[in-house]
Structures are given as C-alpha cells and as structure tokens.
Amino acid sequence: MKFVTLVMRNWRSFHGDHRVEFSIDPRKPVTLILGPNGAGKTALLNAFTWALYGEFTDGFASPSQLVNVDAVEMDPSAETWVEITLVHEKDEFRIRRVTDAHRQSAGEYDLTVTKNGERAVEDDIYRILPKALKDLFFFPAETFSTANVLEGSRPGEGSSLNIGQAIRSLLAGDIYDRAIEDLRKAIESEALKPPKNYSDNTVEEARRRYAQAQEELNSAEERRDALPGLLADARDKASKAKKDAERYNPEEIKKWEREYEQRTGRVRQAEVATQRAYGLYLDLARKAHLHFAQSAVYSAISQLDLAEKAGLMPPRIHESVLDKTLKDCRCTLCGEPLSKEANERIKRLRAHVGDARIAVRGMETRSLLVRHATQKDMAVANLRNEIASLASDLGVAGPQQGADMRMLQAVLRTCLDMAERLLANATRELMEFTEAQDVERPPSGQSPVEIAMVRQKSVDVLVAESKGIEGEIEALSAKVGELLSDYTKKSSKSEGHKRKTAAIEILREVKKFFDTARKGLNQFGREDFEKAINATYSDLIAKPYQIHVGEDFGITVRFPGKDEEIPLSQSEKVLVLIAFLGAIARLAPLYEEIARNQQQLKRTGSVDTSRSHGFPVVLDSPTSPLDDEYEADVVNALPRLLPQVVVLVSAKSVAVWEGIAGSVGSANIMELTSRSSSNRTVRWNGKDHTYSAQDEGVAHARTRMTNIS
Template sequence: MKFMTLTMRNWRSFHGDHRVEFSVDPRKPVTLILGPNGAGKTALLNAFTWALYGEFTDGFAQPGQLVNVDAVEMDPSAETWVELTLVHEKDEFRVRRVTDARRQSAREYDLTVTKNGERAVEDDIYKILPKALKDLFFFPAETFSTANVLEGNRPGEGSSLNIGQAIRSLLAGDIYDRATEDLRKAIESEALKPPKNYSDNTVEDARRKYEQAQEELNSAESRRDDLPGLLADARDKASKAKKEAERYNPEEIRRWELEYGRLTGCVRQAEDATQRAHELYVTLARKAHLHFAQSAVHSAISQLDLAEKAGLMPPRIHESVLDKTLKECRCTLCGEPLSKEANDRIKTLRAHVADARVAVRGMETRSLLVRHVTQRDTEVAGLRKDVASLAADLGAAGPQQDADMRMLQAVLRTCVDVADRLLTKAMRELKDFTDAHNIERIPVGQSPVEIAMVRQKTVDMLIAEVKGIEADIEELSAKARESLADYTRKSSKSEGHKRKTAAIKILREVKDFFDAARKGLNRFGREDFEQAINVTYSDLIAKPYQIHVGEDFGITVRFPGREEEIPLSQSEKVLVLIAFLGAIARLAPLYEEIARNQQQLKRTGGVATSRSQGFPVVLDSPTSPLDDEYEADVVNALPKLLPQVVVIVSAKSVAVWEGIADSVGSANIMELTSRSSSNRKVRWNGKDHIYSAQDDGVAHARTRMTSIG
C-alpha cells in the first residue's frame, strides 16, 4: 500500500487548494516536507488521520476549528475537505472527508470512499488501515518527545501504544473478541436458565454457586481484556507527569528515579538468585541417588576385584577340564591317575571356580559400575561448581573442594535461606519506598513530583495485576467448571436441566477455544514483532544489539546472549522508536494477506519481513528531540526503513537532509506568511526557495504548499 496524493481545501492554516504528491519510487522512498514553526506541520499530519478516521493525534489543538479562518471571514459557510488517494495491491482508493464552518464544532463530517472510481464503504479502508494503527502510522512530534517504547528501569518509560491490539487488528483478530463476548452472553442467556416451574433446593443451591463462579470468571476476563488499554493509558500519563516533574524540579525527580531504579534492580536480582537457588535445590534432590548408591557401588567393585585376584574371574582353569578330570579320575593335561588326595583337591577347586558365563558377566558389571562412578564424579563436580558460584553471588560460605552430596545439600540449604531473606528484604524496601508516596487523593497545589510518583505507582500496580491475572482466571475457570459439573449432577433428573447444562458445557468449550485462539495470536504476534523489530533495527543501525519484546510488548535492548540492558544514547532511542514503527508497518501487508486467507493460527509466529515491503508511515519532526550531533544518524537511517516514508520537519538542519537527497523522491515546502514571520529562504538542490515571508497585510498566518522537486 502506498499514498499517492493528499489534496486539501481550506484546511487549518492552508487557505485555498493545496496538493502533495508522494514519492512511490522504492529507490527514493522519502517524501520530505519542510515547514517553519507555526506553518501547520501537526495540522498536515492530522489531515491524514482526519481524512481516514475522522480523528486526531494526541495534543492536536482546537479540533473543533478546522476550516481556515480567512475562508470563514470571506464566507461564513465555507467548507474544508481533505482527500487522500492511495493504492493498495491493484486497487486505487480515494477517501474524502468534508465539513463546513457551521458543522465543524459539532464534529459533523461527510465521508466519501471510492474504489477504482466506484462507490465503496468506510470498512474497505479500515480493512487496510485499522483504527488501532492510527497512532503507529501517523506519529506526531509530541509523541516522539514524550512517548518511550523502551521498558527500561526508569519510571514512566514503556510503551504507551497498544501493540497487542494493533496486531490483532491486522490479523482480523476482533472476530475472536466478538465470538468470545457473544458466547459469554449466550452462556448467561435466559434461554439457559432453569425452568421457572421447577423447584428443588439442592439443585437451586448448586445453580446459584455455578452462576456466582461464572460471574466471577466473567469479571476477571473482562478485567484482563481491559488491562492492556488501562496500562497503556497509565504509562502515557506517567510519562507526561514525569516530564512535568522534570520541568518543575528535575533534581528531585532524578533522585527519586535513581532510588526507585536501585530498589527495583535489587528486587530483580533477588528474584533471580532465589529462582537459581530453588532450581538448583530441585536438581540436587533429583541427583540424591548418586549419594545413596555410592557406598553400594564401591562395595560391589571391591568384591569383584577380590574375585579377580582369587582367580574366580576369569577362571584360571575352565570348568569343563575339571569336570572331565573328575569323571575319568585321571589328569586331563598329563594323563596320570589321581590319588585320593589329588581327587579331593580338584573337587575343592571345582567348587570355587565360577561358571564362565557368570564370570564374564561379573567383569561386565564391574565395568558398568566403574563407568557409573566416573559419571557420578563428573556430575557431582558440576553441582559443586554451581553451588559454589551461587554461594559466592549470595555472599555465603561455599562448599569444600571435595564436598560430597550431603555437604552440598547443607550449603545449598543455606543459600536458599539467604536468597529468600534477600528477596523479602528487597521487596519490603521497595514497598516501603513506594508506600511513602502512596497518596490516596491529590490535594490542590501538590507538586508535580508527587503526582509523577502516584502515576508511576498506578503503572506498577497494573503491571503486577497483568502478571497475575492469568493465574487468577485459570483458578476461577476451574472453579466454574467444577460448580457446573456439580450443578449438572444434581439436576440430572430433570430433562430440561440436563439439556441446558449440556448446552452450557458445549458453549464453555467453544469459548475456551476462542480464548486460546486470542492468546495464540498475541503470543505468535509478539514473536513476529520481536523478529521484525530486530530486522528493522539492524537495517537502521550497524550495532550488535538484540531487542527483546516482553509479554506486554515492552521493549528492552541487550547484547546477544546476555540479560542486562544496554544504556542507549538519545539517537539510539529514537532509532529504536522508528524501528518499532517500521516493524509494524512491515508486518502490516503480510498480516493482511494472512487474515484474508484465514491462516492466522497457521502462519503467525514465523513471519519474515524485509525493507522491500511495508505500509507507509508519516512522521512529524522525528529528529526534534535530538541534538545536532545525533540528527544525522536518524536522517541517514530513514531511507532504509520502508518503501515509503513521509517526513514533516523544519529546515533548521536542511544540510543534514540534503545528505539523503538521492533518497528523496518528493520535496515540498510549507511556505508561511504572517505579520510576525521573517523573510527566509531555504536552499535545496542548489536552488533557493521561499520558506517564510513577513506581510503586514495578512490578518492571519497562512500556509501554501509548494513542490520543490
């Protein structure tokens, strides 16, 4: 999918008719739009979102005043419209949204959608660009400055974008959401209630217990579905509150962040140590047979060694020779007759010579036992090394070099106790720290620092709830199944009850299937997204970083094979954010094709992406948070992102953008004219172009869109 043109009439500061043609050349994927402050860069970004969705990006000021002020003064019924032309696969779509000065404040719009010149419907566009992707494909400068996709250790950071919802939208996963909700309503429908003329206290009691268990389960599932949105909103508020606090008292919030980061780091370290200790203790318990069998194995080897030394294995004389000598009373070797004393000696020798097969088996057994001892020594040495490493990390006394299993068990028991105490202490210190700022109601005039602390505490509580809610749902689901089974048994005498409980059971099983499908889409979508963002980031920056995407789609950056997070420079953070957007844009056409072929649960989880495919993104001032020294890194990376990228920026660093002129297929200027503007020109490809102009005769600032190549 590619944008072809954007046409506007009287849109905000753009008086009259204006047109932008986007580059569709994959060798020149960048459409560059230069504009001074106040020219309407954010308004231009919102021309896209308004045309497609009738909505605006966060922070868009005065959404009820869309018609150009000069146009309204000339004609009180003046209208504004925005038309976006795009090509998807072999089809051309036109989307035009219209309002006028009288209807704009009430947000009343007219929408026209055509497909290949024929009338189409709004859903045809939403199938290509779902509403859930608005904040991903149309990204404003304010979001670049305040949103942070890095999970990190710092409070307030984390994705404020609901990537799980976006992925489900691309995969048409809303069918599973709707199916689950419809099935939930069907289970609770009046049609499955017991007959009104049936009265049995035992059955009624069982039915009430089942309905209560089902209601608790429904409530927990609804809460689970709401949590991603609540967490995204809480993170967004925490991020904005943090920035406000930094402006108010940056030193105080910095100290709080450092202490919060230190305490949460201690909790994570203690959790890791506790998990290591308990896992190692389980491993040691599973290897206990090595200790208990040790003495028996050594005793058996010793006895077999003695048998060998005594000549019992292998036998010095084969038993067949001795048997023949005794039978003939003559030495088989020399032929001499046996005396009575010689015959008695041979009988004694025959009694002590083992059967040859038994002797061979004894030797084989000894070899197996010796091999067992060697393997046991290797395993014990490995356990000894692991226990010593854990003890050193915990500051506990380690085992001796020749420690046996009993001694290792004693040392490990100490390590488990130390780890548990450290975790309890770390969690208590973190709780004490956060509880010290646990303010139930924000009084008037409270400092932004305290507000930021409260916002972050809300984020922490929601994260904890997200981690535990699936376990709660499993428990409640088991309770509901058990109560339904009890209700079914007790009501089995009634045919009416029997049919209805059977129907409820079937509906629950179908609902469980759709729930599993939703979970699968999230899990496999997360795997695809992690792979896509790593590919995208490696395209943008040549550094050996690995991006990890958590269960809640939070992002951490690490070195391959290591767990600790990498501190990133500001430009690297912006590149992570751009890669974040590019990953979704690259997945979009692939996921759309998967959804069209109804292969969501077959192909997701192994989808490969590349820079040659992907939907376009529109970025408003992506380099605004950066210092000059970092700006070139981001500018040079953008042409590698997608087959089409629209970038709206100021010309303050136009020389940096000229560095990628070979990748710019369409360059445009938003010429600003106002009383307060200065007369400025911008040089592009060796030519000067008007950038802003001062005019005392202009009542209101106005902008004109001009193509410069």
C-alpha cells in the same frame, strides 16, 4: 499500499486549496515536507488521521476548530475537506471527509469512499489500515519525545503503544474477540437458565453458585482484555509526566527515582526473606515426625546391638543342630550320648537361640535403621544450617549447635515474624513515599514531580495486576468448572436441565478454543514482530545488536547471546522507535494477505519481512529530540526503512536532509505568512525558496503548500 495525493481545502492554517503529491518511486521512497514552527506540521499529520478515521493524534489542539479562520470570516458556512488518494495492490481508493463551520464543533461530517471510481464503504479502508494502527503509521513529534519502547529497569518505561492490539487488528483477530464475547453472552443467556417457576432449592442453589462464579470469571477476563490498553495509556502519561518533571527539576526527579529504587529493593528483599521463611517452615513441618521417630529408631538399634552381644544374632549355633541333639539324645557334633544334666543344658540353650531367619532380618533391619538415622540426621543438619543462614540474614539469634526440632521451630517462628515485619514496614514505607506530597511546588498548581510520582504509581499498580491476572483467571475457570459439574449432577433428574448444562459445557469448550487461538495469535505475532524489528533495525544501523521483544511487547536491546541490556545513545533510541514503527509497517501487507486467506494460525510465527515491502508511515519531526550530531544518523537511515516514508520537519538543519536528496522523490515547503514571521528562505538543490514571510496585512497566520522538487 502507497499514498498518491493529499488534497485539502480550508484545513486549519491552509486557506484555500492545497495539494501534496507523494513519491511512489521505490528508489526514492522519501516525501519531505519542510515547514517552520507554527506552520501546521501537526495539522497536516492530522489531515491524514481525520480523513481516514475521523480522529486525531494525542495532543492535537482544538479538534473542534477545523475550518480555516479566514475562510469562516469570509463565509460563515465555509467548508473544509481532506481527500486522500491511495493505491493498494491493483485498486485505487479515494477517501474524502467534509465538514463545515456549523457542524465541526459537534464532530459531524460527510464521508465519501470510492474504489476504482465506484462507491465503497469505510470498512474497505479499515481492512487495509485498521484504526488500531493510527498511532503507529501517523506518528507526531510529541510522541517521538515522550514514547519509550524500551522496557528499561522500571515498569513505566515499557511500550506506550498497544502492539498486541495492533497485530491482532492486522490479522483480523477481532473475529476471536467477537466470538469470545458472543460465546460469553450465549453462556449467560436466558435460554440456558431454568424456568422461573422451577422450585428445587438444592438445584437452584447450585445454579446460583455457578452463575456467581461465572460472573466473577467474566469480570476478570474483561479486565484482562482491558489491561494492555490501560497500561499503554498509563505508561504514556507517566513518560510525559516524567519529561515535564525533568524540565521543572531534573535533580529532584532523579533523587526520587533513586530512593524509589532503594525502597522497592527493600520490598523485594523482604518478599524473598518471607518466602524463604515460609518454605523452611513447610520443610520443618514435613520433617517434624523425625523429632519423635528418631529416638525410637536409636532405641531399636540399641536393642539389636544387645541381641548381637548376647549371641542371639547371629546365633552361635544353628537351632536345627540343637533340635536334632535333643531328638536323638545324642550330641549331633561328636555322637556322644547325652546325660540328664547335658540334656537340660541344651534345652536351656535352645530356649535362648532365636529363629535364624528372624536373626538375619534383625541384622538387615538394624542396617536400614542406621542408614535412615544417618540420612535424617543430615537432613536435619541441612535444615538447621538453612535456618541459621536465614536468621543471620534477618539479624536474629540462630539455633544452637545440635538444636532439636522444637528449638528450630522457635527460631524459625522468630525469623518468620521478623520477615513479615520487615515486609510490612518496607511496603508501608514505599507506599508512604509514593504518596508523600512534601516535594517543592511551583508558585501555583501541582508540582510536575508529584504528578510524575502519581503517574508512575498508576503504572506500577497496573503492571502488578497484569502479572497476576492470568493466574486469577485460571483459578476462577477451574472453580466455574467444578461448580458447573455440581450443578449438572444435582439437576440431572430434569431432562430440560441436562440439555441446558450440556449446552453450557459445549459453549465453554468452544470459548476455551477461541481463548487459546487468541493467545496463540498474540504469541506468534510477537515472534514475527521480534524478527521484523531486528531486521528493520539492522537495516537502519550497522551494529551487532539483538532486540528482544517480551511477552508484553516490551523491548530490550542486547548483544547476541547476552542477557545484559545495552545502554543506547539518544539517536540509537530514536532509531529503535523508528524500527519499531517500521516493523509493524513491514508486517502490515503480509498480515493483511494472511487474514484475507484466513491462515492466521498457520503462517504467523514464521513470517519474513524486507525493506522492499511495507505500508507507508508519516513521521512528524522524528529528529526533534536529537542533538545535531545525532540527527544525521536518523536522517541517513530513513530511506532504508520502507518503500514510502513521509517526513514533516523544520528546515533548521536542511543541509542534513540534502544529504539524502537522492532518496527524496517529492520535496515540499509549507510557506508560513504572518505578522510576526521573519522573511526567510530555504536553499534546496541549489535554489532558494520562500520559507516564511512577514505581512502586516494578514490577520491570521496562513500556510501555503509548494512543491520544490
């Protein structure tokens, strides 16, 4: 897909008719638009978003005043319209959105879409450029300064762009969302509820408990689906607030960040100590029987030792020899007949000689008991050492050498109390710190530092909720399954109930399938996106960096095979952001074709992208956050990004842009005329062109679009 032309009439500062022709030459992919500050670069960017979506980028001022002021003064019913022509595959689309001075404040407009000269519908455009991609393909200058796609060490520094939603939009993943929502409604439909006159209290109570659990599950799932968008919005606000705070008092915000990290570190340490204490307490409980069993084990070993000393084990003479001697009244060993006294002595000896098999078992048992006692002594010793280590870390008195289970339990109870107290104190201190309002304020209004603190706290809360929401949903789902089984069992006497509960079971299984499919789509999309952003970044910068995309699409930059993050320069960070946008743009045509062929779960996860394919991006002042020394890095990289790139910039460093003149297929100037402007020219390809002009006779600043290529 490529943009061909953009035509405007009376759009914001553009009085009259204006036309931009975009380069569609893949050898010259850049369309450059130079404009002074105040000429309307952001307005031009929003001409795209308004024409395509009827929406605007964040921070666009006065969205209800679209018609040029001079045009309205000349004609109170003056119209403004924007028409975009684009080609996609073999089709040409025209999108024209029109409003006038009366309807603009209410957000009313007329929309016309044609495909190859014939009427089409808005959805034909949205299938190519889903609304979720607006903030990715049309990127304003303010976002280049505030958006941070790097995950960083703080939760607030993750992506402020909802990439998961964008990827699902490209893959037509909304079919899964709609299917899940329809199934959820079907499960709760009146058709699957018992008749209102049904009077079995036992069944009704089981159904009520199931319905309540299902409602809790639905709420949790809806919250999970909303969290990525809420988190992206919170991160965006936190990032902007941090920028404002740094401009106001950079030392104060840095001091706050350091103390915030120290306090959160203490919370983490206390959490680890508490988990260690609970784990050892559980281990101690499992080994508590040793305290009672060990004395019995040693007593049994002692008794068996005495039996060995008494000659009972092993026996000094086998009982069979004694039995034969008594039977024959003759010594079995020497053959001499027994006297009466000898016979009595042998009888007494026989009474003391146990069964040989029992004696052998006694010896085996003693060996087992000795081994058991030794192992358990070692286990208790290890447990004693671990408790002593925890006590030392917590600063409490540890167990004495050879302490028994009761002593270990007492020490561990003290450790647990101390760990819980430390955790409670650390958590309270962190909360008091984040909620504190003792920072210095400007003369009027809220302190930017305080606003940054509040924004960051909102991000922290949402991050914590995101980490736990899946576990909560799994537990609720299991609970719903158990209560549904109970409801099914208790209502089995009614055929009508049986059919309804069976239908609910089927619907739940189908919903589970779509839930799994949506998760798979996210995971496969993440894998494709990681490959694409690495390929895009390597095209832009010749450094051996590896970009890792996390489960929440947060980004870290590392050396291959290493886990440590790489500290990036400001230009490298902007290049990461541009690669971030380029990766989505390169995936867009491939994902559209996958969605069209309904192969979302067959081909995603192994998609390869290249710089020769991709949808265009429109970038407003991508180098605005950079110093001059870094600007050239970004400018030189842009022609390698995509087959079509539209860039809106000021001419403050036009010489840098002339360095890629061979890649610029269309160069344009937004000529600004106003009372306060200075007379300036811009030199491009050896020629001077009017850039801004002063005119005392102009009531309102106005801009004229001129092609200079």
